Amino acid sequence: MIKKGHRVCLNYDMKRQGEVIKVVFEKPKHWLSGGAAVDRQLCIVKMDDGEELTIPLNDLRPEW
16 A cells, blocks of 8 residues: 555656655546446656656656
8 A cells, every 4th residue: 555655666667756745635637327437547747857746656667
């Protein structure tokens, strides 16, 4: 489980690494036939180069 303060890297670019600043949940904007979809989990990550990105949790992996 990735939490605030954890070091992470991007699944699609392992060279980009950073630290999770905040974990937020985004409400779904669409409805399915059985009801609403679950909230989407997003992480605000401060990359080592100083850039802050909002990235879906699925696109991150813990840095070992």
